[in-house]
Amino acid sequence: xxxxxxxxxxxxxxxxxxxxxxxxxxxxxxxxxxxxxxxxxxxxxxxxxxxxxxxxxxxxxxxxxxxxxxxxxxxxxxxxxxxxxxxxxxxxxxxxxxxxxxxxxxxxxxxxxxxxxxxxxxxxxxxxxxxxxxxxxxxxxxxxxxxxxxxxxxxxxxxxxxxxxxxxxxxxxxxxxxxxxxxxxxxxxxxxxxxxxxxxxxxxxxxxxxxxxxxxxxxxxxxxxxxxxxxxxxxxxxxxxxxxxxxxxxxxxxxxxxxxxxxxxxxxxxxxxxxxxxxxxxxxxxxxxxxxxxxxxxxxxxxxxxxxxxxxxxxxxxxxxxxxxxxxxxxxxxxxxxxxxxxxxxxxxxxxxxxxxxxxxxxxxxxxxxxxxxxxxxxxxxxxxxxxxxxxxxxxxxxxxxxxxxxxxxxxxxxxxxxxxxxxxxxxxx
Ligand code: SF4
Numbered sequence: 001x002x003x004x005x006x007x008x009x010x011x012x013x014x015x016x017x018x019x020x021x022x023x024x025x026x027x028x029x030x031x032x033x034x035x036x037x038x039x040x041x042x043x044x045x046x047x048x049x050x051x052x053x054x055x056x057x058x059x060x061x062x063x064x065x066x067x068x069x070x071x072x073x074x075x076x077x078x079x080x081x082x083x084x085x086x087x088x089x090x091x092x093x094x095x096x097x098x099x100x101x102x103x104x105x106x107x108x109x110x111x112x113x114x115x116x117x118x119x120x121x122x123x124x125x126x127x128x129x130x131x132x133x134x135x136x137x138x139x140x141x142x143x144x145x146x147x148x149x150x151x152x153x154x155x156x157x158x159x160x161x162x163x164x165x166x167x168x169x170x171x172x173x174x175x176x177x178x179x180x181x182x183x184x185x186x187x188x189x190x191x192x193x194x195x196x197x198x199x200x201x202x203x204x205x206x207x208x209x210x211x212x213x214x215x216x217x218x219x220x221x222x223x224x225x226x227x228x229x230x231x232x233x234x235x236x237x238x239x240x241x242x243x244x245x246x247x248x249x250x251x252x253x254x255x256x257x258x259x260x261x262x263x264x265x266x267x268x269x270x271x272x273x274x275x276x277x278x279x280x281x282x283x284x285x286x287x288x289x290x291x292x293x294x295x296x297x298x299x300x301x302x303x304x305x306x307x308x309x310x311x312x313x314x315x316x317x318x319x320x321x322x323x324x325x326x327x328x329x330x331x332x333x334x335x336x337x338x339x340x341x342x343x344x345x346x347x348x349x350x351x352x353x354x355x356x357x358x359x360x361x362x363x364x365x366x367x368x369x370x371x372x373x374x375x376x377x378x379x380x381x382x383x384x385x386x387x388x389x390x391x392x393x394x395x396x397x398x399x400x401x402x403x404x405x406x407x408x409x410x411x412x413x414x415x416x417x418x419x420x421x422x423x424x425x426x427x428x429x430x
Contacts, residue, residue: 001115001131001133002030002064002065002088002091003030003124004121004122004123005091005092005119005120005121006028006064006091006094007122007124008119008120008121008122009092009094009095010028010094010095011120011122012120013095013098021048021049021052022052024059025058025059025060026059026060026098027049027052027059027060027061027062028062028063028064028094029042029045029049029062029063029064030065030091031045031046031064031065031066031067031068032065032066032067033066033067033070033071033146033150034066034145034146034147034321035316035319035321036319036321037319039067042067046063046067046079046082049061050079050081050082053081053082054081060083060084060098061081061082061083061084062082062083062084062085062086062094062098063075063079063082063084063085063086064085064086064087064091064094065086065087065088065091066088066150066151068085068086068087068106068107068108069087069088069089069108069150070146070149070150072085072087072106072108075106076104076106082104083103083104083105084097084098084100084103084104084105084107085105085106085107085108086107086108087106087108087109087110088113088150088151089110089111089112089113089152090107090108090109090110090113091113092113092115093107093110112136112137112151112152112153112155113136114133114135114136114155114156114157115133116157116158116161117161117162117164117165117168123169123172123174125390126370126409127172127174128174128175128176128368128370128409128410129175129176129177129178129368129390130169130172130174130176130178131178131180132162132165132166132169132177132178132179132180133157133180133181134156134157134162134179134180134181134184134187134200135154135155135156135157135182135183135184135186135187136152136154136155136181136182137151137152137154137155137182138151138153138154138182139153139154139183139186139189140182140183140220140258140259141258142247142257142258142259143256143258143324143325143326143329144257144287144290144318144320144321144324144326144327145321146321146323146324147182153190154181154182154183154186154189154190155190156181156186156187156188156189156196158191159188159196159199159200159203162179162200162204163203163204163207166204166207166208167207167208170208170209173410175211175212175213175368175410175411175412176212176213176214176215176368177204177212177213177214178215178217178389178390179214179215179216179217180217180218181217181218182218183218183219183223184197184216184217184218184219184223185197185219185220185222185223185224185228186220186223187200188200195223195228197219197228198225198227198228198230198231201214201228201231201232201235201238202231204237205231205235205236205237205238208237210236210237211412212237213237213238213239213366213368213386213412214235214237214238214239215238215239215241215389216232216238216239216241216242216243217243217389218243218245219242219243219244220244220245220260221246221260221266221269221270222260222266222269224269224272224273229272229273229276229277230276232277233276233277233278239386239387240277240278240279240280240281240387241280241281241283241386241387241388241389242273242277242280242281242282242283243284243285243312243389244270244273244282244283244284245284246266246285246286247285247286247287248286248287248290248293248301249263249286249300249301249304249305250263250293250297250301251263252292252297253292253293253297256290256291256326256329257287257290257326258325267304267308270282270308279365281311281312281385281386281387281388282310282311282312283310283311283312283314283392283393284310284312284313284314285313285314285315285316286301286305286313286314286315286316286345287315287317287318288301288315288316288317288318288338288341288342288345289317289318289333289335289337289338289341289342290318290326290333291318291320291326291329291330291331291332291333292329292330292331293333293341298341301345302344302345302348305345305348305349305352306348306352309352309356310349310352311353312353312387312393313345313349313352313353314392315342315346315349316342317338317339317341317342318333318338350422353422353423354420354421354422357420357421357424357425358420360417360420360425361417361418361419361420362417362418363416363417364414364415364416365385365386365387365414365415365417366385366386366412366413366414366415367383367384367385367386367396367398367412367413367414367415367429368383368384368386368410368411368412369381369382369383369398369407369408369409369410369412369413370382370383370384370390370395370409371383371409372398372409373400379399379400379401380397380398380399380400381398381400381407381409382395382396382398383395383396383398383413383415384396385415385425393423394423394424394425395424395425396415396417396425396426396427397424397425397426397427398413398415398426398427398428398429399426399427399428400429400430401428401429401430403430404429404430407429413429414429415427415428415429416428416429416430
C-alpha cells in the first residue's frame with residue numbers, strides 16, 4: 001500500500017512512466033524488515049540496485065520504508081550509492097525530498113503518517129481487488145516484534161474517509177476491498193476510546209452496492225465482541241474469513257511473548273465465531289521455536305491445532321530481532337529444532353487442509369475470478385473462494401459450463417466444488 005502511495009505521488013509530479021530499474025531515471029525500493037528473511041531479501045535487492053546505479057551514476061536511487069526507519073543513520077556509510085533513505089512517515093513527501101540536492105541523506109523524522117481518501121494512489125493489484133488501510137501502527141507490545149517501534153502507536157482513519165475511499169475504489173472497478181491494519185479490531189480506539197470496527201463495517205455494509213466483497217485482515221481474538229461477531233455474521237458482503245493470529249497456544253509462551261495468555265478464553269471466542277458464523281474459514285499464524293519452548297510445550301501446541309483444526313494456518317520460525325525483549329530471553333531454541341518443529345506443524349496442517357478441502361466437495365461457495373480464460377482452455381478460470389485471501393491462500397480452478405453466461409475476472413460466482421487437493425480446489429459454474 002505504501003508503494004501505491006509513492007507511485008501515485010510520483011505520477012502526480014514529473015514522473016510519467018513505470019519501467020525497469022535498468023531503464024529508469026529514478027529507482028525506488030520499498031522495504032520490509034520485521035524478520036531475518038525479510039532483511040536478507042531487502043539487502044540483496046539493495047545490493048542489486050546499487051550495482052545498477054554504479055553503472056549509471058545519473059540515476060537516483062531511493063530506499064524507503066521499514067528498513068531505513070529501523071536502521072536509520074547507520075545506512076549512509078553502509079551504502080554510499082543510495083541517494084535518499086526515507087522512513088515510513090516521510091515517504092509521502094517524496095517529491096519534496098527529490099528536490100533536495102544533498103545526497104545520501106536519511107529522512108526518518110516526520111510524525112506518524114496515515115494516508116486518506118484524498119491521497120494520490122496508484123493501484124498495483126489486479127483491477128478487481130484492492131487493499132484499504134484503516135489503521136497504521138500497533139498498541140500491542142509483543143516481546144519479539146519490531147513493528148511498533150518502526151510504525152508507531154496505532155492510529156485509525158475516520159469512518160467517512162474509509163467509506164469514501166471504498167466507494168472510489170468501487171467506481172474504479174474494484175469488487176473485493178481488503179481492509180488491513182496490524183490489528184483492525186482496535187480500529188477507532190485512538191479517536192473514540194472505543195473499538196469502532198463494528199460501526200465501520202455496518203456503515204460499509206449499508207453504503208456499498210451489492211455484489212462487493214469486504215475482507216478483513218488481522219483481528220486479535222481479544223478485539224472480538226458480540227456486536228462485531230453479529231455484524232460479520234449477518235452481512236452479505238463481509239467474507240466469512242477471519243485471520244486471527246494466535247502466534248502460540250501455550251500460556252507460558254504467550255506470557256513470554258507478552259500476548260494475552262488466557263488460552264481457554266481465546267478458544268472460547270474462536271468457538272463462538274465458528275458457531276455464530278456458518279461457513280467461516282478461520283486462519284491463524286503460529287511461531288515455533290520461541291525461547292523457552294520445550295518439547296512438552298510444543299507438543300501441547302500440536303495437540304491444540306490437531307483438535308481445533310484451523311481451516312487455514314501459517315507458521316513462522318522464531319528469529320530473534322535486535323532491540324526486542326525476546327532476543328534477550330534465556331533458553332533460545334536451537335535452529336535445527338526450530339526447523340523440525342516448523343516442518344511438523346506444516347505436515348499436520350497439510351493433512352487438516354486436505355481433509356477440509358475434501359469436505360467441501362459437493363458444496364457451493366462464492367468465488368471471485370482472478371484470471372482467465374486460460375490459454376487453450378476458453379472455459380477455465382482461476383479464482384479464490386471467499387475463504388482465500390490473495391497471495392496468502394490457495395486458488396480454485398473454475399470450469400464454466402458451456403451454457404452459462406459469459407464471465408470475466410472480477411466476477412463473483414456461485415461455484416460447486418467437484419475436486420480438491422491439499423491447498424487448491426476445482427469447481428463448476430453453471
Ligand atoms: S500485534 Fe502484531 S504488529 Fe502488534 S506488536 Fe504484536 S506481532 Fe507486532
